Amino acid sequence: MRIARTTAMPIAATVAGLILAGLSLHRGWPARARLVSEAQAATTLQGTGATFPAPLYQKWFTEYNKAHPDVEVNYQALGSGAGIKQFQQHLVDFGASDAAMTDEEMAAVPEGVVLLPMTAGSVVLAYNLPDLTQPLKLSRDAYVGIFLGRITQWNDPTIAKANPGVTLPDTRIQPVVRSDGSGTTFVFTSHLSAISEAWKSGPGAGKSVNFPSAVAGKGNPGVAALIKQTPGAIGYVEYGYAIQTHMPMAALENKSGKYITADLNSGKDALGSVELPANLRAWITDPTGANSYPIVTYTWLLCYKKYKDPQKLATLKAVIEYGLGAGQGFSPDLGYIPLPPNVIEADKKALAGIS
Amino acid sequence: MTPARAEAVREIFRPGGPADERTLLSTGSDISQAPSAGEVAADRFFRAATMAVAWFTVFLVFWVVLSIGRQALPSLRTYGVAFLTDTVWDANRNAFGILPAIVGTLYSSILGLVIGTIFGLAIAIFLSEKFLATGLDACLAFLGLADNAWFASLPSRLENLLRITIELLAAIPSVVYGLWGIFIVIPIIRPPANWLHAHLGWIPFFGTSLSGPGLLPASIVLAIMVLPTISAISRDALVAVPPKLREAAFGMGATRWEAILAIFLPTAATGIFGAVILGFGRALGETMALAMLAGNANVISWSLFSPANTLAALLANHFPEAGKPEVAALMYAALVLLAITLIVNIVGTLILQRAEAGLKGLR
Numbered sequence: 001m002r003i004a005r006t007t008a009m010p011i012a013a014t015v016a017g018l019i020l021a022g023l024s025l026h027r028g029w030p031a032r033a034r035l036v037s038e039a040q041a042a043t044t045l046q047g048t049g050a051t052f053p054a055p056l057y058q059k060w061f062t063e064y065n066k067a068h069p070d071v072e073v074n075y076q077a078l079g080s081g082a083g084i085k086q087f088q089q090h091l092v093d094f095g096a097s098d099a100a101m102t103d104e105e106m107a108a109v110p111e112g113v114v115l116l117p118m119t120a121g122s123v124v125l126a127y128n129l130p131d132l133t134q135p136l137k138l139s140r141d142a143y144v145g146i147f148l149g150r151i152t153q154w155n156d157p158t159i160a161k162a163n164p165g166v167t168l169p170d171t172r173i174q175p176v177v178r179s180d181g182s183g184t185t186f187v188f189t190s191h192l193s194a195i196s197e198a199w200k201s202g203p204g205a206g207k208s209v210n211f212p213s214a215v216a217g218k219g220n221p222g223v224a225a226l227i228k229q230t231p232g233a234i235g236y237v238e239y240g241y242a243i244q245t246h247m248p249m250a251a252l253e254n255k256s257g258k259y260i261t262a263d264l265n266s267g268k269d270a271l272g273s274v275e276l277p278a279n280l281r282a283w284i285t286d287p288t289g290a291n292s293y294p295i296v297t298y299t300w301l302l303c304y305k306k307y308k309d310p311q312k313l314a315t316l317k318a319v320i321e322y323g324l325g326a327g328q329g330f331s332p333d334l335g336y337i338p339l340p341p342n343v344i345e346a347d348k349k350a351l352a353g354i355s
Numbered sequence: 356m357t358p359a360r361a362e363a364v365r366e367i368f369r370p371g372g373p374a375d376e377r378t379l380l381s382t383g384s385d386i387s388q389a390p391s392a393g394e395v396a397a398d399r400f401f402r403a404a405t406m407a408v409a410w411f412t413v414f415l416v417f418w419v420v421l422s423i424g425r426q427a428l429p430s431l432r433t434y435g436v437a438f439l440t441d442t443v444w445d446a447n448r449n450a451f452g453i454l455p456a457i458v459g460t461l462y463s464s465i466l467g468l469v470i471g472t473i474f475g476l477a478i479a480i481f482l483s484e485k486f487l488a489t490g491l492d493a494c495l496a497f498l499g500l501a502d503n504a505w506f507a508s509l510p511s512r513l514e515n516l517l518r519i520t521i522e523l524l525a526a527i528p529s530v531v532y533g534l535w536g537i538f539i540v541i542p543i544i545r546p547p548a549n550w551l552h553a554h555l556g557w558i559p560f561f562g563t564s565l566s567g568p569g570l571l572p573a574s575i576v577l578a579i580m581v582l583p584t585i586s587a588i589s590r591d592a593l594v595a596v597p598p599k600l601r602e603a604a605f606g607m608g609a610t611r612w613e614a615i616l617a618i619f620l621p622t623a624a625t626g627i628f629g630a631v632i633l634g635f636g637r638a639l640g641e642t643m644a645l646a647m648l649a650g651n652a653n654v655i656s657w658s659l660f661s662p663a664n665t666l667a668a669l670l671a672n673h674f675p676e677a678g679k680p681e682v683a684a685l686m687y688a689a690l691v692l693l694a695i696t697l698i699v700n701i702v703g704t705l706i707l708q709r710a711e712a713g714l715k716g717l718r
Contacts, residue, residue, distance in 0.1 A: 081676030174566040179651035179668075181446070181676025203447075207676050210445035215568050215662045216651035218672060225537050225647075230567030 042070035043315045049075075049083025049096025050183050051219065052238055053119050053299045056334050057096065060327045064319055071315055080183040081207055087302045093312060095302035098183025099207060100281045112305030114354055115280050116347050117298035118323055120271055120337040122239040122262040123188050124295070126247035128227050129154065131169055136250040137162040137259045143252065144196040146234060147175050148203075149213035154232060162259070169232075176226045176235030179216030181208035187283075187297040188236045194285035195255075195294075236295075239267075240335020254294040255286055266293035267337035276346055296337070306355055313354065320351055420693065427686035438687055444653055444669070446677070451684035453691060455653040459663035460695070463570055463649060464638035466659075467577030471638075472631055474578065475585030478521060479627075482514050482586075483593035484615060518590065525583040533647030536576040541567055541648075544575070548660050565660035568650035573663070576644050581634035588633065592626025593619055625711050632703035639696050642667040666692040 047057075054077035061073035078086075080097040087095030088108045096118075106113045125143060127136060138146075139162045145151035151158055155168040178185045186207045193205040203209040215230075217223040220241045227233045227247060234250070239262050242249050251259040260266045270292035274284045284296050301320065307313040324347055328338040339347070390398070430438065434451060441452020481487070488510035492501065500506040548565035555561045565571065596619050604614040620627070650662025651672060666688055674685055 079675050081678075172564065172566060176567075179646065179672040181673060203445075206447040208446050208673065210443060210447070210450075210653075214652060215566070216672070217568075218646055218651075222647065225534075226567055229537055229541055232566060 043072070043311055045071070045073045045093045045312065045316055045319065046091075047073065047075045047083075047094045047096060047301075048078050048086045048092045049302070050080040050098045050299055051077040052080075052098045052121060052183050053096065053336070055240065056119055056327075056330060056336050057323075059330050059334065060323045061319070063327075063330075064322050068318075071319065073319055079181065080186070081181050083302065093307075093316060094304075096300065097302060098297060098299045099186045100283075100298075100300045101302060109304065114303045114305055114350050116301045116303060116320065116350060117276070117280055117339065117343055118301045118320075118347075119328070119331055119339065120267065120296060120298045121335065122267050122270075122293050122296050122337070123184055123191075123236050124239050124242050124249040124262045125234055125252065126224070126227050126237055126242045126249050127234040128231055129169060129171075129248075130231060132166070132248075134166065135248065135261065136166075137253075138250045139253045140195050143250070144192055144199055146173055147177075147192065147211065147214070148196075148198060149175070152213075162253070171232035174230050174233045175211065175214040176223050176230070176233050177211045177214040177216050178208075178220075178223055178236075179218050182219075183207065183297075183299070184220070184236065184238055185209065188295060190283055190285045191295045238335070243335045252294050254290075254292050255288055256290045258290060260291060260293045262293045262295075264332050264337060266291055267296050268340070269293070270296035271298075271337060271340055271343075276343060280343075280346060280350060298343075303354055305353070317351060317354065321348070324348065324351075420690075423686050423689050423693070427683060427690050430680070430683035430687045433680075434684070434687070438684070439691065442653060442655065444673075446673070446681045449680050451681070451687075453666065453669065453688050455655050456664045456666045456669045456688065457691065457695070458655050459570070459649060460639060460665040460667070460692070463574050463577060463645065463663065463665060464635060466570065466574035467581060467638050468631065468635050470574065470578035471581040471585055471634055475582050475630070475634075476589055476627065478517075478582075478586040479589035479593055480615060480620075482518055483590050484611070484619070485510070487514050487517075518587070521586055522583050524579065529580075529641065529643035530647075532576050532580055533644040536572050536644060536648040537568070540572045540575055541565075544572060552660060559657035560659050562658035563656060563661045568648050568662055569660045570649065570663045571659040573645050573648040573650075573665075574659075576648055577638050577641060580641060580644065581637050584637060585630045585634045588630035589623070589627045592623035592630070595626065596622045625707055628703070628707055628710060632700065632707070635699055635703070636696060639692070639699065640667055642671045646671050666695075 054075065057075050057077075061075055065072055075096075080099050083092075083095040083097050084101055084105055086092045088105065100115050101113060125138065129136065136159075138159065142151060142156075142158045142162060145156075145158060152173055153170060154173055155170050160166075160168055186205065189199070189203065189205040189209050192199040192203075194200075203211060215226060217226040217235075220237050223235045223237050224241060224245050224247065227235045227237075228245070237247070239249075249262055251261045254260050269289045270284055270287035273287040273289040273292055274282050276282050281300070282298070284298070286294060287296060303316065303320075307316070324339070324344050328344070330336075331338040430451065434441075438452060439457065440454050441450070442454050443450050443452050444456075445451075491510045491513070495501045495503075495506050495509070545565055548561075548571065551561045552564045600618060600622060601614070604618045609618065645665050646668035649665055649668060651664050651668055652662035653664050654661055656663070670685055670689055670692075673681060677685055
C-alpha cells in the first residue's frame with residue numbers, strides 16, 4: 001500500500017482545492033457569510049455611493065451604532081455612479097449620489113425612488129504657488145480659461161487683473177483633475193457649463209469629461225497629492241478635504257461679481273438662494289446670492305419608495321432622522337454645510353412617504 | 356515496511372539465499388505485486404483530478420476572453436477600427452478612442468523595460484559571477500581571516516542577502532510604488548528634467564517640461580517594479596551555464612570579461628530573454644502605480660516629460676463610474692490590451708525558440 005499512502009496527500013490536496021473552488025464559485029457563500037454578521041447586529045443596513053459625503057455619513061453611522069448597538073450601517077464609498085448602479089440592481093438598502101439620479105435612471109427602479117438631500121458641500125480650487133502670501137482671487141474668465149487650457153501662465157493678465165499689487169510668478173499653470181468618474185467633477189463641470197458658453201459647447205458637464213491640458217489623479221487624495229507635489233498646479237477638490245490637507249484655496253468670483261472664499265457662511269448663503277422642487281432635486285450650478293460661494297452642491301441619499309422588510313424600513317427611517325437631526329451638528333467640523341431648516345422639513349415629509 | 360516484508364527482504368539478500376534475479380523478475384513474489392484495486396482507483400482519480408484542474412485553467416482563460424469579447428461587441432460594431440486610431444476619450448459625447456493609451460502603454464513599458472533590463476542584468480551578473488567574492492576575499496586575506504570557516508562563507512551569504520533583498524522588491528504593493536513615485540521620484544527628477552528641457556528642448560524626447568506626473572517618472576518606477584523579475588530569472592539562467600563551458604572558457608585563456616560577454620551571456624540568452632518577456636508582460640498590465648504617475652492625460656508625445664495614459668490605467672479609472680456605452684468601450688480597450696500581451700508573448704516565444712535552436716550545440 002506504499003503507493004496509496006504517497007498519493008493520498010496530493011489527492012487530498014486536490015479534493016480540498018476543488019471543494020474550495022466550488023464553494024467560492026457558489027453564490028450562496030457570501031450570503032452565508034453575511035448571516036454571521038447579521039447575527040451579531042439585529043439589523044444591518046447596506047449602502048453604497050458617493051465619496052464626497054462619506055466622512056460625514058461614516059461619522060453618523062458609527063455614532064448611531066454607539067447609541068444603538070443593535071443597528072449596524074455599512075456604507076461603502078465607491079462613487080456616485082457605483083452607488084446608483086448598485087441601488088438600481090437592489091444590491092443595497094440605500095444609495096448615495098452627488099448627482100442625484102436622472103429621470104431615466106429613476107425609471108429603472110420599479111418601486112420608485114425617493115431622493116433625500118442629506119448634506120451639502122463646496123468644491124474649491126486648491127493651488128500650489130509657494131511664493132504667494134495672500135489668497136489668490138480668480139475671476140470667472142480666469143478659472144474657466146485655466147481649465148480650458150487657454151490661460152497657461154500664472155502671470156497672465158486675466159489673472160493679474162483680479163489680484164492687484166500681487167506679483168504672480170512666471171510659471172506654467174498645471175491644471176489637475178479627477179481621473180476617475182466622480183460627483184465632484186459633475187458639480188464642478190456643471191458650474192463651468194453654467195457660466196461659460198465655451199465650456200458648455202466644449203468639454204461639457206458630466207461625472208467624467210474630456211479636460212484639455214490637464215493631468216489627472218485618482219480620487220480626492222490623488223488630486224491633492226498631485227497639487228501638493230507640482231509647483232504651479234491648480235485643481236478642484238471638495239472643501240472638507242482641502243481643509244484637512246491645509247491647501248490654499250482660491251477666492252472665486254460669484255454671479256454678482258464678488259470674490260468669495262469657501263466657508264460655512266458663503267456655503268449657507270448659496271444653499272439659501274435655491275428653492276428645492278417637489279422631488280427635492282436641484283443642482284445649484286450658479287447661486288445668485290451676493291455673498292454665495294459659486295460652487296456648492298447638495299448630496300443625496302437614494303431610498304426606495306417601498307421596503308419589504310418592516311424592521312429594515314423602521315431602522316432606515318430612524319437612521320435618516322438621526323442624520324437630519326443631531327447628525328447635522330457634525331457638518332461644520334468635517335467641512336460640510338448644514339441643511340437649511342426648510343430642506344430638513346421637506347426631507348422629513350418625503351421620509352414619511354416611504355413605506 | 357511491515358516486519359513480515361522486512362523479513363522477506365532479508366531472506367532474499369541472505370548470503371547464499373535464492374538467486375536475486377529470478378525473485379525480482381517473477382511477478383508473483385512478495386516484493387513486486389500487482390497494484391491493488393484501491394491503488395488503481397486512487398491513481399485514476401488523481402490523474403483525472405489534475406487533468407480537470409489543468410483544463411479548467413485553460414477554460415478560465417477562454418471564459419475571460421469570451422465574456423470580455425461579448426461585452427465589447429456593441430462598441431466593436433459602433434467604433435470598429437477607428438477606436439484604435441482616435442485620440443479622444445469623452446464619455447459625455449460617446450466618443451471613444453484609445454490611440455494615446457496604446458502609445459502610452461507601449462512607450463512606458465518599453466522604456467521601463469530598457470532601464471529595468473540594464474540594471475537587472477547587471478545585478479544578475481554581479482550576483483552570479485562571484486564579483487562580491489573577489490573584493491571580499493582580498494579584504495579577508497589582508498585581515499588574516501581567510502581560513503576562518505565563518506568568514507570564508509561570508510561572500511555567498513552576502514550574495515544571498517542581496518538576492519533576497521532585490522526579490523523583496525516584488526512584494527511591495529503597487530500603491531506604495533505609486534506614492535513613492537509621487538513624493539520621491541518626481542521631485543528628484545524634476546530639476547534635471549527641466550534643465551534638459553530648457554537647454555536641449557529641440558530634441559523631441561525633451562520637448563516638454565516636467566510639471567509633475569509624466570512618462571519618465573512612470574517608467575522609472577515601472578523599471579524598479581520589473582527589476583526583481585528580470586534579475587532573479589537572469590541570475591538563475593547565468594548560474595545554470597554548464598560548468599564545463601565555464602572551465603573551457605577559462606582554460607582557453609579567456610579573461611573574466613571575455614568569458615562573461617562572449618560565452619556566459621550568449622549561453623544564458625534564452626533564460627535572460629524569457630526574463631525580459633516576463634517583465635514586459637508585468638509592465639504592460641501594471642495598473643495602480645501608472646494610474647498614479649503617468650498623469651492620465653490623453654496626450655501623444657515623444658517627450659519623456661509629457662503626461663500620458665495607459666490602457667490599464669484607463670480601465671481602472673473609468674470602470675467604476677462608467678455607463679453602458681462606456682463599459683462596452685472599456686471592454687474593447689481590455690480586449691486590445693489582451694491582444695497586445697498575447698502578441699508580445701507569441702513574438703517572445705518565437706524569438707526564444709530561434710535563440711534556443713542556435714545554441715543547441717552548446718548544451
